[in-house]
Amino acid sequence: MIRYILRRILMMIPVMLGVTLIVFTMMYITPGDPAQIILGDNATPEAVAKLRAEMGLDDPFLVRYFRFVKDLLRGDLGICYATKQPVFDRLIQTFPNTVKLAAFAVVVSTIMGLSLGIISAAKQYSLFDNIAMLLAMMGNAMPNFWQGLLLMLVFSLWLGWLPASGFSSFKHMILPALTMGTSSAAVLARMTRSSMLEVIRADYISTARAKGQTEFKVIMHHAFRNAMIPVITTIGLQFGRQLGGAVLTESIFAIPGVGKMMVDAIKARNYPVVQGGVLLIALSLSIVNLVVDILYAYIDPRIKSQYK
Amino acid sequence: MGTNLNTVTSKPLPVYKKRSQGAEIWRRFRQNRNALLGMGIFFILVSFALFAEIIAPYDPIQQNYEKIMQPPSRQHILGTDELGRDIFSRIVYGARISMTVGLIAVGIAFVAGTALGVICGYYGGVIDNVIMRFVDILMAIPAILLNISIVAALGTGLQNVMIAIGVSNVPRFCRIIRASVMSLRDQEFIEASRAAGATDFFIIIDHIIPNSLAPLIVQATVSVGSSILQCASLSFIGLGIVPPTPEWGAMLSTGRDFLRKAPHLTTFPGLAIMAAVYAANLMGDGLRDALDPKLKR
Numbered sequence: 002m003i004r005y006i007l008r009r010i011l012m013m014i015p016v017m018l019g020v021t022l023i024v025f026t027m028m029y030i031t032p033g034d035p036a037q038i039i040l041g042d043n044a045t046p047e048a049v050a051k052l053r054a055e056m057g058l059d060d061p062f063l064v065r066y067f068r069f070v071k072d073l074l075r076g077d078l079g080i081c082y083a084t085k086q087p088v089f090d091r092l093i094q095t096f097p098n099t100v101k102l103a104a105f106a107v108v109v110s111t112i113m114g115l116s117l118g119i120i121s122a123a124k125q126y127s128l129f130d131n132i133a134m135l136l137a138m139m140g141n142a143m144p145n146f147w148q149g150l151l152l153m154l155v156f157s158l159w160l161g162w163l164p165a166s167g168f169s170s171f172k173h174m175i176l177p178a179l180t181m182g183t184s185s186a187a188v189l190a191r192m193t194r195s196s197m198l199e200v201i202r203a204d205y206i207s208t209a210r211a212k213g214q215t216e217f218k219v220i221m222h223h224a225f226r227n228a229m230i231p232v233i234t235t236i237g238l239q240f241g242r243q244l245g246g247a248v249l250t251e252s253i254f255a256i257p258g259v260g261k262m263m264v265d266a267i268k269a270r271n272y273p274v275v276q277g278g279v280l281l282i283a284l285s286l287s288i289v290n291l292v293v294d295i296l297y298a299y300i301d302p303r304i305k306s307q308y309k
Numbered sequence: 310m311g312t313n314l315n316t317v318t319s320k321p322l323p324v325y326k327k328r329s330q331g332a333e334i335w336r337r338f339r340q341n342r343n344a345l346l347g348m349g350i351f352f353i354l355v356s357f358a359l360f361a362e363i364i365a366p367y368d369p370i371q372q373n374y375e376k377i378m379q380p381p382s383r384q385h386i387l388g389t390d391e392l393g394r395d396i397f398s399r400i401v402y403g404a405r406i407s408m409t410v411g412l413i414a415v416g417i418a419f420v421a422g423t424a425l426g427v428i429c430g431y432y433g434g435v436i437d438n439v440i441m442r443f444v445d446i447l448m449a450i451p452a453i454l455l456n457i458s459i460v461a462a463l464g465t466g467l468q469n470v471m472i473a474i475g476v477s478n479v480p481r482f483c484r485i486i487r488a489s490v491m492s493l494r495d496q497e498f499i500e501a502s503r504a505a506g507a508t509d510f511f512i513i514i515d516h517i518i519p520n521s522l523a524p525l526i527v528q529a530t531v532s533v534g535s536s537i538l539q540c541a542s543l544s545f546i547g548l549g550i551v552p553p554t555p556e557w558g559a560m561l562s563t564g565r566d567f568l569r570k571a572p573h574l575t576t577f578p579g580l581a582i583m584a585a586v587y588a589a590n591l592m593g594d595g596l597r598d599a600l601d602p603k604l605k606r
Contacts, residue, residue, distance in 0.1 A: 015442060016442070016445050016446055016449050017449070019442065019443065019445075019446030019449075020446055020449050020450060022446075023446060023447075023450070023458075024450075024458065027458040027459065027461065027462040028458075028461075028462070030462050030463075031461055031462045032464070138587065138590060138591070139583065139587060141586075141590060142534070142583050142584075142586035142587035142590055143579075143583050143586075144538055144541055144542065144545075144558075144561075144579060144582045144583065144586075146541075146542065146545050146558075146561065147561055147575065147578075147579030147582065147583070150561070150565055150568060150575050150579070151575075151576075151579070153568065154568050154569070154572055154575075158568060158569045241451075242451070244451070245451025245452070245453055245454055246451070246453065248453055248454065248457070248546070249453070249542055249545065249546065252546055253565075263454075263457070264457075264546050267457060267461050267548065268547065272461075275457075275458070275461065278454075279450060279454050279457075279458055282450075282451060282454060283449045283450045283451075283454070286449060286450075286451060287449050
């Protein structure tokens with residue numbers, strides 16, 4: 002098992018290096034001179050040229066890329082053009098908010114998705130099942146930025162129950178987490194239902210029923226536990242998806258997270274911040290996927306035995 | 310034995326009408342009411358896109374300051390926006406943008422993903438390793454961030470949005486076709502074709518691709534919906550299609566400033582996006598069932 006984990010970690014290194022190359026190339030070909038952006042439109046050409054030389058912007062692509070990777074390994078992601086702070090510091094300030102929001106969204110989506118999926122499977126083709134699956138399909142199709150606006154309209158502007166923006170208390174997290182969690186809940190509900198339906202027809206479920214166990218016990222102890230394996234993977238993948246999806250939700254609810262910081266940075270052509278944000282989220286996503294794979298192996302003894 | 314064999318008459322065998330594969334798939338697809346609903350919605354949106362000039366009652370860009378933010382009425386069935394433009398007309402013209410992005414972005418992903426996936430799956434080895442690591446790298450970056458990075462590099466506008474969304478969808482197509490090709494390449498009919506002297510190119514075009522199409526068609530259908538959603542997301546944060554071009558995501562973005570005063574500015578574009586994605590998902594599910602031989606009746 003440890004060999005498997007080590008191998009997965011080693012496999013992450015080339016992927017992350019590749020991500021750095023892609024992100025660096027994107028920012029390299031982006032129009033606009035960083036020296037000019039830092040100094041502003043009124044800067045003299047001499048001042049711009051001097052800064053370009055200082056920043057090493059006149060060096061060839063590969064030289065600049067290797068310098069970028071070298072700096073990255075030391076935790077130096079460059080300087081934010083707007084605040085003149087190191088990008089690393091800005092990421093440290095904003096990343097916990099994004100993780101908090103994503104984690105809360107996963108909790109919301111897991112509760113909603115699992116409950117809907119289990120009841121739908123237990124009562125297949127019932128009215129509840131049909132309505133739940135229709136809602137799941139719609140939840141999956143609904144753009145979350147629109148849903149965020151609708152929630153804001155109803156719960157903040159009309160009813161005045163919850164704040165429309167900011168991130169200072171638990172109350173501030175409810176609407177954004179619901180916004181992010183709904184589409185994941187929809188995916189999870191469909192996944193749980195189909196996974197449960199596959200298990201529910203198995204012989205050991207009939208045996209459990211024949212033994213006279215209550216329906217609740219049959220569903221929760223026998224069916225659900227076995228149906229959980231693909232569901233856990235989906236939950237893990239949803240967490241990764243939330244980290245990326247936070248971009249839109251954070252912008253709608255003015256949450257000071259990495260997503261909003263990146264969107265603001267793109268508009269201001271503050272590229273080191275964009276680079277740092279993309280790298281951080283890609284790295285987090287890879288780590289989440291790794292953890293999911295390891296968990297998967299632990300939960301399913303058949304997979305675990307392959308690595309013994 | 311006096312039995313006259315000629316007198317023994319057997320019941321005539323029922324005559325089955327021979328259907329082509331396409332007709333059989335269509336028959337199964339048609340039996341799925343949800344899939345038909347999806348197709349119906351999709352057909353309406355495609356009609357909007359094709360005949361926008363005829364269907365839209367007003368010019369989608371023409372401003373009318375005397376009719377700012379009017380609620381739905383008989384003259385303007387979905388109301389007017391902050392510049393007095395007819396929302397229904399903008400949604401109809403917006404369908405043209407969304408459908409164009411959806412279809413062309415998926416086209417890019419389909420062609421590039423299929424080409425890469427076939428090469429990986431058919432040849433394997435070093436080529437497969439190199440391409441699949443590149444695919445892994447693309448998949449390590451969430452689609453929205455990849456889109457944002459590409460649009461930031463290339464600039465906003467319809468063409469660049471289509472390229473960005475197309476590129477971010479390539480890995481999915483590549484993985485699907487690769488898996489399909491790997492399961493096909495060692496099958497007997499491919500061996501037979503090779504033994505008969507067929508070239509790799511011929512085998513790929515004539516045997517591999519047609520036999521791998523089913524999962525690709527399903528993926529392409531669902532991806533049209535997700536591409537429309539991605540385009541709207543980019544426009545919503547100001548990085549996609551730029552106003553005054555009528556695009557659903559951009560309409561939602563400008564409408565959010567008037568959320569309390571005129572919620573219809575965001576409601577109808579939101580519904581349009583949802584309808585398009587919903588239709589594509591229903592059609593994708595229907596096609597998956599219709600193309601799955603295990604479900605053959």
